[in-house]
Amino acid sequence: MTWLITGGAGYIGAHVARAMTAAGERVVVLDDLSSGVSARLPADVPLVRGSSLDAALVERVLGEHAVTGVVHLAAHKQVGESVARPTLYYRDNVGGLATLLETVAAAGVRRFVFSSSAAVYGNPDVDLITEDTPCAPVNPYGETKLAGEWLVRAAGQAHGMATACLRFFNVAGAAEPVLADTGIFNIVPMVFDRLTRDEAPRIFGADYPTPDGTCVRDYIHVSDLAEAHLAATRRLSAPDAAGDLTVNIGRGEGVSVRELITLIGEVTGDTRPALVEDRRPGDAPRAVAGAGLAARELGWTARRGVREMVESAWLGWQLHHGAQAAPTR
Ligand SMILES: NC(=O)c1ccc[n+]([C@@H]2O[C@H](COP(=O)([O-])OP(=O)(O)OC[C@H]3O[C@@H](n4cnc5c(N)ncnc54)[C@H](O)[C@@H]3O)[C@@H](O)[C@H]2O)c1
Numbered sequence: 001m002t003w004l005i006t007g008g009a010g011y012i013g014a015h016v017a018r019a020m021t022a023a024g025e026r027v028v029v030l031d032d033l034s035s036g037v038s039a040r041l042p043a044d045v046p047l048v049r050g051s052s053l054d055a056a057l058v059e060r061v062l063g064e065h066a067v068t069g070v071v072h073l074a075a076h077k078q079v080g081e082s083v084a085r086p087t088l089y090y091r092d093n094v095g096g097l098a099t100l101l102e103t104v105a106a107a108g109v110r111r112f113v114f115s116s117s118a119a120v121y122g123n124p125d126v127d128l129i130t131e132d133t134p135c136a137p138v139n140p141y142g143e144t145k146l147a148g149e150w151l152v153r154a155a156g157q158a159h160g161m162a163t164a165c166l167r168f169f170n171v172a173g174a175a176e177p178v179l180a181d182t183g184i185f186n187i188v189p190m191v192f193d194r195l196t197r198d199e200a201p202r203i204f205g206a207d208y209p210t211p212d213g214t215c216v217r218d219y220i221h222v223s224d225l226a227e228a229h230l231a232a233t234r235r236l237s238a239p240d241a242a243g244d245l246t247v248n249i250g251r252g253e254g255v256s257v258r259e260l261i262t263l264i265g266e267v268t269g270d271t272r273p274a275l276v277e278d279r280r281p282g283d284a285p286r287a288v289a290g291a292g293l294a295a296r297e298l299g300w301t302a303r304r305g306v307r308e309m310v311e312s313a314w315l316g317w318q319l320h321h322g323a324q325a326a327p328t329r
Contacts, residue, residue, distance in 0.1 A: 001025065001026065001068040001069060001237060002026040002027065002028060002065050002066055002067050002068055002069075003020060003025060003026070003027045003028075003067070003068070003069045003070065003071055003233060004027075004028055004029075004030060004061060004062065004065070004067045004069070004070045004071070005017050005020075005027050005028070005029050005030070005070075005071045005073065006029075006030050006031070006052040006070065006071070006072045006073055006074035006100070007030075007031055007036065007052070007072070007073035007074030007075065007115075008027070008029030008030070008031055008036075008041065008045075008047070008071075008073065009029055009031035009033060009036030009037055009038055009040055009041055009047060010031065010035060010036045010073060010074075011171075011179070011180070011181040011182070011183070011222065012073055012115070012168075012171060012222060012225060012226070013029070013031070013036070013071075013073045013074075014036075014037075014040035014041055014179050015174075015175055015179060015222045015223060015225065015226035016071060016073065016225075016226045016229045016230075017029055017041055017042070017045050018041075018042060018175065018179070018226065019223070019226035019227055019229065019230050020226075020229070020230055020233065021042060021044070021045060023230055025230070025233065027045055028045070028046045028047075028048065028061060028065040028067065029041060029045055029046065029047045029048065030048045030050060030051075030052055030057075030058070030061055030074070031047060031048075031049065031074065032049065032050060032051045032052075032074075033049055035182075035183065037182065039178065040178060040179050046065070048061050051074075052072070052074045052096060052100050053092060053096040053099060053100075055099050055100075055102070055103045058100060058103045058104070059103050059106075059107060062103070062104065062107040062109060063107065067107070067109055068109060068110075068111065069109060069110075069111030069112070069113070069233060069236060069237065070100075070104055070109060070111070070112050070113070071113040071115075071229060071233065072097070072100065072112065072113065072114050072115060073115045075092070075093050075115065075144075076088065076089050076092055076093055076141070077117075077141065077185070078141070078185055079119070079139050079141045079142075081141075082139055082140040082141035082144070083139055083140060086140040089140045089141060089144045090140070090143075090144055090147075093141075093144035093145070093148060094144050094147045094148055094151065097114075097148050097151055097152070098151060101151065101152065101155040101159075102155075104161075105155060105158075105159035105161060109161070110159075110160060110161050110162060111161065111162050111163075111233070111236040111237065111241070112152060112155075112156065112161050112162075112163045112164075112236075113163070113164045113166065113229060113232050113233060113236065114148060114149065114152045114163065114164070114165045114166070115166060115168065116145045116146075116148065116149050116165045116166060116167045116168070116246075117141075117142065117145045117167060117168055118167055118168065118169045118170075118218075118248070118250070118287060118289065119137055119139070119141055119142030119145055120135045120137055120142055120145050120146040120149065120167060121133055121134075121135055121136065121137070121142075121167075121287070122135070122136035122137050122138040122142065122284075123136075123138060123282070123283075123284035123287070124136070124284075127286070127288070128252065128288055128289065128290040129248065129287060129288065129289055129290060130248070130290035130292075130293070131167075131246055131247060131248060131290070131293050138282050139282065148165075149165045149246060152165055152244070153165070153244045153246075156243075156244050157244075160242075162236045162241040162242055162243065162244075163236075163243075163244045163245070164232040164235065164236060164244070164245040164246075164247070165244070165245070165246040165247075166228060166229070166232060166247060166249050167246065167247065167248045167249060167289075168220065168225060168249050168250075169217070169218040169219070169220050169248065169249065169250035169251075169287070169288075169289050170186065170187070170217045170218060170219045170220065170250075171186065171219075171220055171222050171225055172186065172187075172188045172219050172220070172221065172222065172306075172309040172310070172313055173188075173221040173222050173223065173304065173308060173309035173310075173312045173313050174222060174223075174312045174313055174315070174316040175222070175223045175226070175312070176316075177312075177315040177316040177318070177319040177320075178316075178319065179222075179316070180312075180313060180315070180316020180317065180319065180320060181222075181313070181316070182320055187217075187257065187260065188260070188264070188309070188310060188313045189313070189317065191260075191261060191264050192264070192268070192313070192314065192317045192321075195264075195268060195270045195272075196317075196321060200272050200273065200274055200275045201261050201264070201272075201274045201275070202274065202275050202276075202277050203257050203258060203261065203274045203275065203276045203277065204257075204277055204278065204279055204280040204283060205276075205277075205278065205279030205280070205283065206258070206276045207279075208279075208285040208286075209285055210256060210285050210286060211256065212256050212258045212259070213258075214256045214257040214258040215256065215257050215283055215284065215285055215286070215287075216254035216255065216256050216257075216285065216286040216287070216288060217254065217255060217257070217260075217286075217287055217288070218250040218251055218252065218253065218254060218255075218287065218288040218289045219251065219255055219260070219306050219309055220249060220250050220251055220302055221302065221303075221304035221305075221308060221309045221312075223304060224249075224251075224302040224303060224304050225249055227300060227303075228249045228294065228298060228300050231298040231299060231300040232245070232298060235297070235298055245297055247293050247294040247297055247298065248289040248290060248291060248293065248294060249289070249291075249294060250288065250289025250291050250302070251289070251291060251302040252288065252289055252290060252291035252292075253288065254286060254288040255306050258274070260306065260310075261274050263306060263307060263310050264310055264314075267307070267310045267311050267314050268314055
C-alpha cells in the first residue's frame with residue numbers, strides 16, 4: 001500500500017509522514033510548500049511539489065505511485081483569516097476537497113483520512129465534548145471543516161470508500177526541533193513569541209466559570225496525533241474496512257491557560273507574571289475532548305503529557321528563532 005499525504009511537509013503532516021514511514025508504510029507527499037518546509041521530510045520520502053487543488057497533478061501522482069489511500073491535511077487553517085476571507089476558505093477547503101475526492105474515487109482509491117478539527121463543535125457548554133455533541137461552528141474555518149466531513153462521508157458512501165474524519169483538539173510539541181510548528185497561531189508559540197520580545201504573556205479573560213477563571217483546553221502532542229493517523233490508516237487498511245468513522249483526537253484532560261503559562265515559565269525559565277486582558281469574542285470557557293471513542297475504534301490513546309509538549313516545542317522555537325530566543329531569567 002502507498003499513502004498519499006497532502007500537506008505532508010506541514011507541521012502535522014511531516015510528523016504523520018515520519019510516523020508512517022517509521023512503521024513501515026510507503027508514503028508520497030504532495031505539498032505546494034505555501035507554509036510547508038521540505039527539510040522536515042526524511043530523504044527517502046518522495047515529495048511532489050504542487051497543489052491538491054490540481055486534479056491533473058493528483059491523478060498523475062496517484063497513478064505513478066500506485067496510491068491506495070489518502071491522508072488529506074492540506075488546508076487553510078487560520079480562524080481570523082477565515083473570517084476575513086471566507087470565500088477562499090470555502091473554495092479551497094471545501095471546493096478543493098470535492099475535486100480531490102472526485103479524482104481519488106475515479107482512480108479507484110478506497111481509503112481516505114480527513115483532518116478535521118474541534119472547531120466543528122463551536123462552543124458547547126459541556127464538560128467533555130463527545131462525538132455526539134452537536135456541531136455548531138462559530139467561524140468559517142470550523143464551517144469548512146464540518147462541510148468537509150459531510151463531503152467525505154457522502155463521497156465515501158457513494159464510491160465505497162472507507163473514511164475517517166479525525167477531529168484534532170489543541171496540537172502542540174514536536175518530535176524533533178526541526179519539525180516544530182513555525183507558525184505563531186497557537187497558544188504555545190504565541191507565548192514563546194511574547195517572551196522572545198521581552199513582553200509578558202497575555203491571558204484573555206480571567207473571569208470565566210472555570211477553576212482559576214481562565215479558559216480550559218485539551219492539548220495533544222503532535223507525535224500522539226501522528227500515531228492516531230497511523231492507527232486510522234491501519235484501521236482503514238483492514239480487509240473488512242468499510243463505512244465511516246469520526247473521532248475526537250485529544251487527551252480528555254483540561255489544562256487552563258494560566259496552568260499552561262506557568263508551565264511555560266518553568267520550562268523557559270522566564271516566570272514573569274502574565275497580563276490579564278479582556279476576553280476575546282468567541283472563546284469557549286472549556287473545550288475538552290471525550291477521548292473514549294478513539295480508544296475503542298482505533299486502539300489509540302495519547303501517551304505524552306503537557307510538559308513534554310512544552311519542552312519539545314521550546315527546543316524547536318530556539319532552533320527556528322535562534323539568537324532571538326528569550327534569555328533564561
Ligand atoms: N495545528 C493545529 O492546531 C490544527 C488543529 C486542528 C486541525 N488542524 C488541521 O491540520 C491540517 C494541517 O495543519 P498544520 O498545523 O500542519 O498546518 P501547516 O500549515 O503547517 O500545514 C499545511 C500544509 O499544507 C500545505 N498546503 C496548503 N495548501 C495546499 C494545497 N492546496 N496543496 C498542497 N499543499 C498545500 C502547506 O504548504 C503545509 O505544508 C490542516 O488541515 C488543519 O486545518 C490543525
